[in-house]
Amino acid sequence: MRMAELSRESGVPVATIKYYLREGLLHPGERTSPNQARYDGTHIQRLRLVRALLDIGGLSVATAKDVLAALDSSEVSLHHVLGVTQYGLPLANPEQADEEARAWAWATLEKLMDERDWECEEGSPVVESLIGVLATMYALGYADFVSVLGRYAEAAENVAEVDVRYIADLPNPESIVEGMVVGTLFGDALLVALRRLAQANVSATVFDTDGKVSRREAE
Numbered sequence: 224m225r226m227a228e229l230s231r232e233s234g235v236p237v238a239t240i241k242y243y244l245r246e247g248l249l250h251p252g253e254r255t256s257p258n259q260a261r262y263d264g265t266h267i268q269r270l271r272l273v274r275a276l277l278d279i280g281g282l283s284v285a286t287a288k289d290v291l292a293a294l295d296s297s298e299v300s301l302h303h304v305l306g307v308t309q310y311g312l313p314l315a316n317p318e319q320a321d322e323e324a325r326a327w328a329w330a331t332l333e334k335l336m337d338e339r340d341w342e343c344e345e346g347s348p349v350v351e352s353l354i355g356v357l358a359t360m361y362a363l364g365y366a367d368f369v370s371v372l373g374r375y376a377e378a379a380e381n382v383a384e385v386d387v388r389y390i391a392d393l394p395n396p397e398s399i400v401e402g403m404v405v406g407t408l409f410g411d412a413l414l415v416a417l418r419r420l421a422q423a424n425v426s427a428t429v430f431d432t433d434g435k436v437s438r439r440e441a442e
Contacts, residue, residue: 224261224262224263225259225260225261225262226240226241226252226260226262228262229262229266229267229270232267233266233267233270233271235270235274240270243270243273246284246288247288247291248269248273248284248287248288248291249266249269249270249273250265250266250269252266268397268398269291269397271397271401272291272397272400272401273287273291275400275401275404275405276290276291276308276311276400276404279404279405279408280308280311280312280313280404280408281311281312281313282308282311282312283311286307286310286311287311289307289311290304290307290308290311290400293307294396294397294400301396301399304396304400305399305400305403308400308403308404309349309403309407310347310348310349312404312407312408314348314349314352315352315355315356316352316355317352317355317356317358317359318355318359319355320355320358320359320361320362321362324358324359324361324362325354325358327357327358327361327366328353328354328355328357328358328361329354331357331369331372332350332353332354332357335372335373335376338373339373339376339377339380341376357369382410382414386403386406386407386410389402389406390402390403390406
Protein backbone atom coordinates (compact mmCIF):
# COMPACT_ATOMS: atom_id res chain seq x y z
CA MET A 224 0.00 0.00 0.00
CA ARG A 225 1.05 3.60 -0.58
CA MET A 226 1.46 6.09 2.24
CA ALA A 227 -1.99 7.60 1.66
CA GLU A 228 -3.57 4.17 2.10
CA LEU A 229 -1.38 3.47 5.13
CA SER A 230 -2.70 6.69 6.61
CA ARG A 231 -6.31 5.68 5.98
CA GLU A 232 -5.83 2.16 7.33
CA SER A 233 -3.99 3.28 10.46
CA GLY A 234 -5.81 6.54 11.15
CA VAL A 235 -2.46 8.33 11.41
CA PRO A 236 -2.05 11.52 9.33
CA VAL A 237 0.48 11.41 6.50
CA ALA A 238 2.50 14.22 8.08
CA THR A 239 2.76 12.23 11.31
CA ILE A 240 3.82 9.08 9.45
CA LYS A 241 6.57 11.07 7.72
CA TYR A 242 7.70 12.40 11.11
CA TYR A 243 7.85 8.89 12.53
CA LEU A 244 9.91 7.78 9.54
CA ARG A 245 12.35 10.67 10.00
CA GLU A 246 12.71 9.91 13.71
CA GLY A 247 13.26 6.20 13.09
CA LEU A 248 10.10 5.20 14.94
CA LEU A 249 8.71 3.53 11.82
CA HIS A 250 10.77 1.29 9.55
CA PRO A 251 11.03 2.42 5.90
CA GLY A 252 8.77 0.94 3.27
CA GLU A 253 9.95 -1.00 0.24
CA ARG A 254 11.31 1.56 -2.21
CA THR A 255 9.53 1.37 -5.60
CA SER A 256 10.93 4.62 -7.05
CA PRO A 257 13.05 7.54 -5.81
CA ASN A 258 9.98 9.19 -4.27
CA GLN A 259 7.66 6.24 -3.64
CA ALA A 260 7.58 3.35 -1.20
CA ARG A 261 5.26 0.44 -0.50
CA TYR A 262 4.04 -0.35 3.01
CA ASP A 263 2.37 -3.41 4.51
CA GLY A 264 0.68 -4.74 7.62
CA THR A 265 3.86 -4.54 9.67
CA HIS A 266 3.78 -0.77 9.28
CA ILE A 267 0.18 -0.60 10.49
CA GLN A 268 1.08 -2.66 13.55
CA ARG A 269 4.16 -0.55 14.29
CA LEU A 270 2.10 2.64 13.98
CA ARG A 271 -0.34 1.28 16.54
CA LEU A 272 2.52 0.57 18.91
CA VAL A 273 4.12 3.98 18.38
CA ARG A 274 0.81 5.74 19.07
CA ALA A 275 0.37 3.63 22.20
CA LEU A 276 3.85 4.56 23.43
CA LEU A 277 3.60 8.27 22.65
CA ASP A 278 -0.08 9.16 22.97
CA ILE A 279 -1.31 6.73 25.63
CA GLY A 280 1.92 6.00 27.47
CA GLY A 281 3.24 9.55 27.33
CA LEU A 282 6.76 8.36 26.53
CA SER A 283 9.21 10.79 24.99
CA VAL A 284 10.32 10.16 21.42
CA ALA A 285 13.78 9.21 22.73
CA THR A 286 12.36 6.66 25.18
CA ALA A 287 10.01 5.27 22.55
CA LYS A 288 13.01 4.78 20.24
CA ASP A 289 14.80 2.89 23.02
CA VAL A 290 11.78 0.62 23.45
CA LEU A 291 11.52 -0.06 19.72
CA ALA A 292 15.27 -0.66 19.41
CA ALA A 293 15.11 -3.20 22.23
CA LEU A 294 12.05 -4.81 20.67
CA ASP A 295 13.78 -5.15 17.30
CA SER A 296 16.98 -6.54 18.82
CA SER A 297 17.52 -10.28 18.82
CA GLU A 298 19.93 -9.96 21.75
CA VAL A 299 17.52 -8.86 24.49
CA SER A 300 14.64 -10.64 26.17
CA LEU A 301 11.03 -9.57 26.07
CA HIS A 302 11.29 -9.10 29.85
CA HIS A 303 13.99 -6.48 29.20
CA VAL A 304 11.84 -4.74 26.58
CA LEU A 305 8.93 -4.52 29.02
CA GLY A 306 11.31 -3.11 31.63
CA VAL A 307 12.52 -0.38 29.25
CA THR A 308 8.90 0.44 28.47
CA GLN A 309 7.86 0.57 32.12
CA TYR A 310 10.69 2.97 32.92
CA GLY A 311 9.10 5.54 30.61
CA LEU A 312 5.53 5.33 31.92
CA PRO A 313 4.30 8.17 34.18
CA LEU A 314 4.32 7.72 37.95
CA ALA A 315 3.37 9.69 41.04
CA ASN A 316 6.18 12.08 41.94
CA PRO A 317 5.76 13.27 45.55
CA GLU A 318 7.80 16.17 46.87
CA GLN A 319 11.25 15.27 48.15
CA ALA A 320 11.19 14.35 51.84
CA ASP A 321 14.06 14.81 54.29
CA GLU A 322 16.83 12.27 54.78
CA GLU A 323 15.26 10.74 57.89
CA ALA A 324 12.00 10.07 56.04
CA ARG A 325 13.80 8.62 53.03
CA ALA A 326 15.95 6.38 55.23
CA TRP A 327 12.80 5.04 56.91
CA ALA A 328 11.18 4.53 53.52
CA TRP A 329 14.20 2.59 52.24
CA ALA A 330 14.27 0.38 55.31
CA THR A 331 10.54 -0.26 54.93
CA LEU A 332 10.89 -1.11 51.25
CA GLU A 333 13.86 -3.41 51.82
CA LYS A 334 11.92 -5.28 54.50
CA LEU A 335 8.98 -5.67 52.12
CA MET A 336 11.27 -6.91 49.33
CA ASP A 337 12.76 -9.52 51.66
CA GLU A 338 9.36 -10.68 52.87
CA ARG A 339 7.99 -11.10 49.35
CA ASP A 340 11.24 -12.24 47.72
CA TRP A 341 11.02 -9.37 45.25
CA GLU A 342 13.90 -7.56 43.60
CA CYS A 343 14.21 -3.81 43.14
CA GLU A 344 16.77 -1.66 41.38
CA GLU A 345 17.86 1.41 43.30
CA GLY A 346 17.31 4.54 41.21
CA SER A 347 14.57 3.09 39.01
CA PRO A 348 11.55 5.39 38.52
CA VAL A 349 9.25 2.82 40.12
CA VAL A 350 11.41 2.50 43.23
CA GLU A 351 11.90 6.27 43.50
CA SER A 352 8.15 6.81 43.26
CA LEU A 353 7.48 4.24 45.98
CA ILE A 354 10.20 5.68 48.22
CA GLY A 355 8.73 9.14 47.71
CA VAL A 356 5.23 8.01 48.71
CA LEU A 357 6.44 6.14 51.80
CA ALA A 358 8.73 8.99 52.87
CA THR A 359 5.92 11.53 52.52
CA MET A 360 3.59 9.36 54.60
CA TYR A 361 6.29 9.10 57.28
CA ALA A 362 6.90 12.86 57.27
CA LEU A 363 3.16 13.52 57.68
CA GLY A 364 2.86 11.16 60.64
CA TYR A 365 1.32 8.16 58.90
CA ALA A 366 4.13 5.67 59.47
CA ASP A 367 1.65 3.25 61.05
CA PHE A 368 0.24 2.68 57.57
CA VAL A 369 3.16 0.33 57.04
CA SER A 370 1.22 -2.25 59.06
CA VAL A 371 -0.99 -2.90 56.01
CA LEU A 372 1.73 -2.46 53.37
CA GLY A 373 2.14 -6.21 53.02
CA ARG A 374 -1.53 -6.62 52.14
CA TYR A 375 -1.21 -3.88 49.52
CA ALA A 376 1.81 -5.69 48.08
CA GLU A 377 -0.09 -8.98 48.00
CA ALA A 378 -2.98 -7.35 46.15
CA ALA A 379 -0.54 -5.70 43.73
CA GLU A 380 1.15 -9.02 43.00
CA ASN A 381 -2.22 -10.62 42.26
CA VAL A 382 -3.05 -7.82 39.83
CA ALA A 383 0.41 -8.05 38.24
CA GLU A 384 -0.10 -11.78 37.72
CA VAL A 385 -3.33 -11.05 35.85
CA ASP A 386 -1.61 -8.32 33.81
CA VAL A 387 1.35 -10.40 32.69
CA ARG A 388 -0.63 -13.60 32.05
CA TYR A 389 -3.04 -11.61 29.90
CA ILE A 390 -0.41 -10.01 27.66
CA ALA A 391 1.57 -13.27 27.48
CA ASP A 392 -1.27 -14.73 25.42
CA LEU A 393 -1.09 -11.96 22.80
CA PRO A 394 0.15 -13.07 19.37
CA ASN A 395 3.51 -11.28 19.00
CA PRO A 396 6.05 -9.12 20.87
CA GLU A 397 4.70 -5.82 19.49
CA SER A 398 1.19 -6.68 20.68
CA ILE A 399 2.60 -7.63 24.08
CA VAL A 400 4.40 -4.29 24.49
CA GLU A 401 1.33 -2.39 23.29
CA GLY A 402 -0.84 -4.43 25.66
CA MET A 403 1.48 -3.66 28.56
CA VAL A 404 1.32 0.09 27.93
CA VAL A 405 -2.44 0.21 27.42
CA GLY A 406 -3.14 -2.31 30.16
CA THR A 407 -0.97 -0.53 32.72
CA LEU A 408 -2.37 2.94 32.16
CA PHE A 409 -6.02 2.02 31.71
CA GLY A 410 -5.61 -0.68 34.33
CA ASP A 411 -4.40 1.97 36.80
CA ALA A 412 -7.52 4.05 36.12
CA LEU A 413 -9.72 0.96 36.37
CA LEU A 414 -8.20 -0.03 39.70
CA VAL A 415 -8.79 3.43 41.16
CA ALA A 416 -12.47 3.33 40.20
CA LEU A 417 -12.94 -0.26 41.38
CA ARG A 418 -11.22 0.54 44.66
CA ARG A 419 -13.59 3.46 45.30
CA LEU A 420 -16.56 1.22 44.53
CA ALA A 421 -15.27 -1.52 46.81
CA GLN A 422 -14.57 0.98 49.60
CA ALA A 423 -18.17 2.18 49.49
CA ASN A 424 -19.49 -1.36 49.80
CA VAL A 425 -17.03 -2.49 52.47
CA SER A 426 -17.69 0.69 54.45
CA ALA A 427 -21.41 -0.06 54.47
CA THR A 428 -20.62 -3.44 56.02
CA VAL A 429 -17.92 -2.38 58.49
CA PHE A 430 -19.77 0.63 59.86
CA ASP A 431 -23.22 -1.00 59.92
CA THR A 432 -23.16 -1.31 63.73
CA ASP A 433 -25.50 -0.56 66.61
CA GLY A 434 -26.37 3.09 66.79
CA LYS A 435 -25.06 3.83 63.31
CA VAL A 436 -27.02 4.36 60.14
CA SER A 437 -25.68 2.25 57.31
CA ARG A 438 -25.79 3.33 53.70
CA ARG A 439 -28.35 0.62 52.96
CA GLU A 440 -30.60 1.70 55.85
CA ALA A 441 -30.40 5.32 54.76
CA GLU A 442 -31.62 4.32 51.33
